Amino acid sequence: MAGSVLAPVPASTAPAAKSRVRRSLRSRRTRSGLLNGAPIVVYMLVLFVYPILSTLFLSVKGVHGGLTLHWYADALSGANLAVLLTTLRISAETSLISVVIGFLLAYAVSRLRPLWAGLVMLIIVVPHFISALVRTYGWIILLGDHGVVNSVLVDLHVPGAPFQLLYNEIGVIIGTTSVMLPYTVLLLYAVMRGVDRRLLAAAASMGAGRLVMFRRVYLPLVAPGLVNATVLSFILCLGYYLTPALMGGARQTVVAALIDDEVMKQNQWNGAAALGVILLVLTFAGLSLLRLARAIGASARQRGAA
Amino acid sequence: MRSQRGSGPGAGALAGSGKSLSVSGLRKTYAGVVAVDEVSMEIEAGEFVTFLGSSGSGKTTTLMMIAGFVEPDSGVIKVGRRDVTRLAPQKRGLGFVFQQYLLFPHMTVAENIAFPLQLRGLSKAEVRRQVGQVLEMAGLEGYGRRRPRELSGGQQQRVALCRALVYRPPVILMDEPLGALDKKLRDQLQTEIKKIQRELGLTVIYVTHDQEEALVLSDRIAVMRDGLIDQFDTPRELFERPRTAFVADFLGAANFLPGRLENHTDEHSLVRLDHGALVRARPHPLAPGHRVRAAVQPGRLGLCAPADGFCTGTVETVTYVGTLVRVGVRPAGAESPIRLELPAGRAPVTGEQVGLTADPGDVTLFGDEEGR
């Protein structure tokens, strides 16, 4: 490893650097550090680097050998493109709704006394530890034509009831939102607990009403949490498979389901690999977006300062 | 208010903008424990009033009730003629400087100070002008673009003061605003606060447990103990005519000399101290024979030849504190030394036999049972 790192170093400095490496290799700390680090390096190589590299390779491998972008062209056209767009749409809808609901929930919890807050957080988070499959079937039972929700609505003579709440986008969004909610609530709750309520008192002492207090003091203080929660649930949603598959219809096919279909039914590994790489890129894009948002926030603050 | 502010070219033009404040029968209990017990006071417009008291005496709670952050169990609060007891904090038109500064971390210094002005709908240019003006007054020119966390504690404190002063609320409440600062900065900011308060004619209610600070700043001081005001008076009155032993002790750490009331003359009460000396004091209504404590401030005692004083003793300690010298004199047979504060030039030497003098007007008697 050391050699490859040193390779591009200009000749004049190379000997010095080499001797530094040799010296540090001789030190006990470096050696035991390498020894301790080795399992993790091996672990990462085997479980992350190798699969990703082989997926990348698969996605550009032609049927008769050689390199090709055919699989990407395929993944980004026709029905496959529609699936990709559906995935993005469902992820966006889910992340927005779960952030809005998460905000209201987290705010309500953050206003409770610590004991009650802990209890409510437990109630919100515990379902997360139940198998997603079980939860999804739970929703299917609740939301069916003769499920609890529709029965109640019918009994209440709500016009239009029973509603179609399953095997369409509503069903998928209900399902995915319930999966993402614990994340957004946890993230937002942590940020909200950190907000110094006395800042609001300070604003009030200067004559700020509730709306101004919220808009000019509270919201800016929790904004980083909102951005984090939105991006996180969006990214988690991108690769989510189970709920859309079970609670959606044909028009809610997501990329993950498409990959499953290509591998399991069509034995089409190259196309699946291309789709996987696209998901990976989208995830990284989401993360970079987060970085960008933070940078913009910081520079806006700097500019506000200027 | 806005037109007044808009037209005022400088601070001087606004002198006398403070409002009077009246509090009566203010009371607050927390789960049965009394935090503030029947506090009543009338504060005049433009007056600087300090709540002075030990920790837990109810100063903050009283201030919070006036500001509207804590709801009183009973009592009435009036700003000017207006009853604000049931009003939300934002509708009371007061200013508040918190001990912890509480600057908005997501805003710059200038934005923080602009906040209350923007709430009042001032034009951008006007906001900028007034922010610049107040920053200059606080010696913070050039700091407008910084974030609060990029400032030192003292600078943050000054920004907090600016933010409360900039919109010229008729009454400003300050809860130990200088508590976290070092001595030098405190002195400097005390002067600034006092100057601004005078120039704008603001009514200020100030909380501290530093008696020196209270004496420097205040027109009147309310000495608080256990949720009650022991005495509400000018600093001079508090010093010269403390109404309770607690007040005498809290302001200047008086000497308490135990003794027995011997008799009354026309002008004085005579007390036989336990170690034998006879001292003349301000008249006290108790009958002769009662046990009393004679309180006298260290700074009000003087030295003289052993034969000339009301009592004699041996100089035990001499400590220089700046231009003053603290001297401990123990009369024969006394349990503890009597503390004196003298100009450094008049310092005795340890072991010297000296006499003590005191003006009878500076010696206040308290019945023995009076709590401290």
Ligand SMILES: Nc1ncnc2c1ncn2[C@@H]1O[C@H](COP(=O)(O)OP(=O)(O)OP(=O)(O)O)[C@@H](O)[C@H]1O
């Ligand atoms: N929120 C509260 N809940 C219960 N008791 C309280 C509360 N706030 C204050 N107290 C009690 O009321 C009394 C007065 O408190 P307060 O904060 O007014 O004292 P203070 O004079 O400001 O003291 P300090 O100089 O330490 O700030 C104290 O005994 C305190 O324990």
Ligand SMILES: [Mg+2]
């Ligand atoms: Mg306090």
